[in-house]
Amino acid sequence: MMRRTITLRQSLHALIAAPLLMAAWPAVVPAHAEEAPFISVVTGLAPDDLLNVRAKPSPIGKTEARLAAGASVRNLGCNDIDGHPWCKIESDNPKATGWTPARYLVPLNPATVPDQAADTPAAAPAEGGTGATPDAPDLTARLGSTTQPASPETKPKTAAEIAMQDAYGLALAANGTLQIPCARYVGQPMAPCAASVTRKGTDKADVTVTWPDGGRRVISFDxxxxxxxxxxxxxxxxxxxxxxxxxxxxxxxxxIMDTVVLGD
Structure with missing residues (x-):
């Protein structure tokens, strides 16, 4: 008699618990499904090359980290930036969040990044008084860590316009010294290199780049x-x-910007 009482009691508990578990299941499964990240793999790099993760969706934005081919990243979504697709990613090793060209990620996340405006540099309001203008822009301007003030009537510039403006400023410094971003060794970050241009007509030129540690490289344009x-x-x-x-x-x-080769 005692054994039968225990069996009936266990069966009763099971019958009570089953509906509760079934009711909770739909709430648990979608939560885990929504939290599953979209994983992309870095691919398409040249041998021994690294993929730049940039703070802004721009080829001359500040480099936050560099990833090797085969690295797995969380793809937060991809946006079209002036005709060029960029994806916002998160990496654990190294720890970084930023943008990379979509062509180096497989597969692509079909979703878009809703907070793109937060990653796009915008002009700041003008303040009273004038500040001193530097003789020549340094690398921080090219890396996108600063924004230029604008009058209230000025429309905010797009990321591409700001990137081009920064590159022009680095290429044509106020004191006439020409500098271009360059790197000589594998894994070396881009840095300003002195350069000179010899033009041979309207659309031909030789750009001579001087390495900071000595030596030169001549690049011909046709x-x-x-x-x-x-x-x-x-x-x-x-x-x-x-x-x-x-x-x-x-x-x-x-x-190298077109204006360096072709002039103004």
């Missing part, structure tokens, strides 16, 4: 586009807007 260099290594380039992003061999990198 029809306004990068054509070759004096190095015996593989030469290739890509363009975003009016910016030429040049790679020579496995490590050398340059960013």
């Amino acid at each position: 029809a306004g586009l990068p054509a070759s260099s004096d190095a015996g290594s593989d030469f290739r380039f890509s363009r975003e807007g009016k910016l030429n992003m040049i790679r020579i061999g496995v490590s050398e990198r340059f960013e």
Whole structure:
């Protein structure tokens, strides 16, 4: 008799608990499904190259971190920035949040980033009084860590317009010294390098870049586009807007604006 009482009591508990568990299940499963991140893998890089994670969706935005091919990241969504798709990502190793070109991520997150305005630099209100103008822009302007004040009548500029303005400023400094972003070694961040231009007509020119640690590299332009260099290594380039992003061999990198080659 005692054994039967225990069995009936256990069955009664099970019958009471089952509806409660079934009612709670729909609330638990969607919560976990919604929290599942969209994972993308870094791909399409040149040998020994690293992918820049930038603070702003711009090829000359501040570099927050660099990722190797095969790295897995959380893809928060992808937006079209002036005709170029960029994705906002989060990385755990190294710990960073920022933007990368969509072409280096597989698969792509079809969602968009709703808070894009927060990542796009906007003009700040003008203040009374005038500040001193630096003789030449330094690298911080190119990296996007500062914004220029504007009058109330000035419309906020797009990320592409600000990026181009920064690149123009670095290329044509006030004292006449020409500088371009460059890097010589694998994994080395871009830094300002002194340069000079020898124009050979309206659309041909040679840009001579002097490395900070000594030595030079000559890059030839034909029809306004990068054509070759004096190095015996593989030469290739890509363009975003009016910016030429040049790679020579496995490590050398340059960013040269059209205005440097063609003039004003």
